[in-house]
Amino acid sequence: MSSTLVKPPSPIQQKSGNLPRQLDKISFQVVMQLIAWLGLLLLTAPSIIILITSFSNAPTLEFPPPGFSLQWYSSLFSFPELRAAALNSFQVALITTLVCVVLGVSACLAMMNSKGRWVTAMDALVMSPLALPGVALGLGMMSFFAMVGVRLSLFTLIVSHIVICTPYVVRNVLANLTQLGSSLQEASTALGASPSYTFFKVTLPLIRPGVLIGAFMAFITSFDNVAVTLFLSDARTDMLPIRMWSMIQNDLDVRAAAISGVLIFVTALLMIVMERFSSLSKALIGN
Amino acid sequence: MKISQLLQPKSGQLALPLAIFLQLFYVIPLLVLIATSFQGEGGAGLSLKNYTEFFNNSVNVKVLIDTFLMGIQVTIVSLIVGYPVAYLYIKAPGFWKGILTFLITLPLLTSAVVRTFGWVVIMGRQGLINTALLQLGMIEEPIRLLFTHNGVLIALTQVWMPMMVLPIVASLSQIDPRLAAASQSLGGGVWRTFWQITFPLTLPGMISGALLVFALTVSSFVTPSIIGGGQLIYLPTLIYQQGIILLNQPFAAAVSTLLLIMVVVMVLILTALGRRSRRYIH
Amino acid sequence: MKSVQTATTNVPVNPQSELGSHSSHSLSLSQVMHQFGSFVALKDINLDIRPGEFVSLLGPSGCGKTTLLRIISGFLTPTAGQVLIDGQSVRGLSPSQRGTGIVFQNYALFPHMSVWDNVAYGLRAAGKRSRNQVASRVGEMLNMVQMNHLAKRFPSELSGGQQQRVALARALAVKPRIMLLDEPFSALDKSLRLDMQIEIRRILSEQGITAIMVTHDQEEAMSMSDRIAVLSSGTIHQFDTPTNLYDRPATHFVSSFVGTCNHLPAEVLGHAEQGYQLSVPGGELAITSPLPLSPGKKITLAVRPENLQVQPQSNPSLTGTVTMCLPLGSLMTYDVCLTQDCHVKITQTRTMGIKPLKSGDRVHLNLVSPQACMVFSD
């Protein structure tokens, strides 16, 4: 490599220097591509394997499946506990998302429009649950509720989910607001619009992509959460991820594969829908 | 107060509901957690009893070290594997980019329980790997992959690798493509250009990825508890066992505090590094 | 192609305001001061703008023009001082209550609304008008800016000039008392800019609306404004008509910022017939000055290039060598070297038949008249 750097390029030397050049380029391509494809395989393997397994006709979990059928999917219909658990999880995720959006968007408006120390502090406070261990948060909240004498219920569960889901809303909405700038809001104000008119007619329609993506991620996070949920749901309320977790942990139930299959399908479908509405991938990748 | 007054652009009042909510249900519980960890015998007085108990038991110390090691290992592996994935993504032409986006983000958005279950199927006694190796005659008996440290390592790497890939993609996309062209026109080879130009400029992305992956790995509960089974224990599993099964909340709180400290210290170190690495990048 | 001069003649020099149109409003700034932290962005700004007047704020980048505009519109509260509309303080009135219309630099059109909805926005926000009233006002505004045929389009489907018309129509629809324009033409290319300047000036004076425009383009300010306020580092150097600004700049800064000007270091030698005799690099000059000057005083003499003429040798005059000739359309500009480090520029109209000077010619220069210069004491 360094030889091509130092020596003046003469036709003969260039020819002899071409081979290391090519080698250099090819080896780089090979190494990078190899690891990258390995990485992609690693990333996608579990989901694909689960999808294949879910169509298995074997009575136990084995791979590759001896044959294919829809028996495990149809078995889900005669599994009322599951439906109850899914409904509970859906309900909690929905309420959590709604509260997160209301609290998060209004906080973002305030953070966007003022500068000062408190904005940085607030940002750190809101974002920190993302990086802190859910089990520790769950234990802390459980102890706190026990201390103030609040019994565990859907309420405590939703409260804890709001804490861990708000960061997703705030991150996406704040990014959207910053990108939007303040000039459109000022234009609206200068035209005589009240702050609330400005919010509903100008700001909200324009930050809708960020709100949608934030809400989507908050919903998924709440729906899938195990760690915090273990500590804050009461014993009677059955939540889907917890049920799946114990199904897998205790007896490797093949029905779990069918549930997983449904979840993967629904997530992929939602992703495609979100992509249509508000370019989810840009929010996740291309910032 | 009227809504119109509340929505007054310059006031910070709109952040108040969230701030109060988080103070009440997040900051105070964390303080309660830390306070509980110092609770003495019978819930009275301040003591370090829980901590001394933790460190006097070599099993616990091993759990602490294993967790930390796991965090470091997963971070390194997902950096090594994730970087080329990010690189591939950036260089991919339009159509492939869409597919890669889907492949990278779908795992991120499917639940950790589902993904871990996939690994169970792959690593189980009758799973993909064992079946394949047996068929190929490379092994006589199924090898044990489940319930091993390396099994957990592989599964956790898969679960959190997107968190490494995304920030690297973001910082790769900010690099001026003319820089690489300039380096190559000056005679720098492809490897040299990569190590001297591209790699250093993506340090901020790698550091923020490392921060996330480490924090998320040592906090992981679902994956280690399924792949690790009952034998392999990490701090989050220990907290769960002590807090919910054994109802020894002060001890669980002490373990939680240690885990919190581990995460916070690592986050602080990496944030400081990140700030330094950002100096040449506008 | 139209030139800047056409723009000036197209514009009614005498706005309706002088007739006391009841729809025009006056604006005053009294001792306005603004600080960002410890940085003083504006100090002691006093400005009295008559009803219906078109005023430009002219100054280099960062001198505080936008800050002043934001104070008038109410988005910034000045650290000290008052903004008065029709003699009444607007302190405490929010931007939406002040009746100031703004045309933003990037137009700030609402991207998710059609042209029609953009123009109707302010009328609907006020909420007092019926659907028909809104429709007729919007139609009237779109007619005025000749955008009726594009009412259904979205801002992203419009050209720069069309977007600007919409921004203007949107701001005018709510009948603002004062119109504020922040560098309204900076995003337009040159030929379109001229059309829009004429257009906007026409519309504003037809409506008799008092307007303040921020710009750092002196030609734009000169051709459009009734009066211009020249700002530099947070102070107003001069507030005057375009011609006065050019002919009688109040400060060294104004003389160099508005038009080109030669600045010569000079020393007062003594009194001459009607004025003073000065020693200048390359010779001597006789001038008249409104300022009393004492012999021995060091001053800066500012002379516009067109106020220096080539003469047969006479006393007093400047002697120098032509170093460069730049033909610019109807004008000829010469760079004349007086001494090694003192050059002056002169311009002459190019007339057919008269031989132009060439590089290396030795020339004698004098003022076209003794008043054709400005004196600034340093």
Ligand SMILES: Nc1ncnc2c1ncn2[C@@H]1O[C@H](COP(=O)(O)OP(=O)(O)OP(=O)(O)O)[C@@H](O)[C@H]1O
């Ligand atoms: N929010 C702010 N905080 C601190 N300083 C500011 C702020 N806004 C403006 N300034 C400073 O005040 C000065 C005047 O700014 P202003 O925006 O009014 O300039 P301007 O005359 O409009 O310039 P330009 O022609 O470049 O738009 C500048 O030096 C700027 O750095």
Ligand SMILES: [Mg+2]
């Ligand atoms: Mg400005």
